[in-house]
Amino acid sequence: MSVVHKFKENNRNYEWEGVESFPLEIEGIKGAVKNILIGENERAPHFIMRYFQLAHGGHSRLERHAREHEVIVLKGKGVVQIGEEKFDVTPFDVVFIEGSELHQFSNLHDEPFGFVCVIPNLD
């Protein structure tokens, strides 16, 4: 189903019309909110576009899995760990994380850190 989700800024959060924003309460993840921009609701057949926002001190899980990530930063400043390396990232920086690579996103700054992350639909 083709669709346009209009962007709306809500206080310090990035949100979109027609997209639900929900906190991630999962072990190993801290201060993270997830928005599925294009996914099951839109019947995306091959890959899913999400937006994650990390509050000050927030981070994703340090993990490795088969799915690759294609990322573009939208907001704030963050750190991306890929393998044993760490990279500072700022808006519009692009990050490709190969499948099976150890990785983690963190926010050490006051401003929220937000990025779009696309993953494949794999079973």
Added chain:
Amino acid sequence: MSVVHKFKENNRNYEWEGVESFPLEIEGIKGAVKNILIGENERAPHFIMRYFQLAHGGHSRLERHAREHEVIVLKGKGVVQIGEEKFDVTPFDVVFIEGSELHQFSNLHDEPFGFVCVIPNLD
């Protein structure tokens, strides 16, 4: 190959380190520049992230094809035609265009209009 492509603003153009920017000289396309942010060079296995920028009066081809598009606007203002409908879009608006849907991106404004567009790797 995991990689970070740092963003750089070059005059009115959006560009990235390690990414080649090239004009699209194809019938039906006008005033368009393409950047493959994550693709063959990064050995992206399932889907490809590109950035397109349309100059004033520029447009993509009015076309339909099997591949879907997952889009997020980064810069300027544009119009997206999906089927017979037209939508005004501005930064961070998200657009999903289903496979086989007629579509076109256009820029009627003075400022360049730029958007990220993800497509599947299909043969």
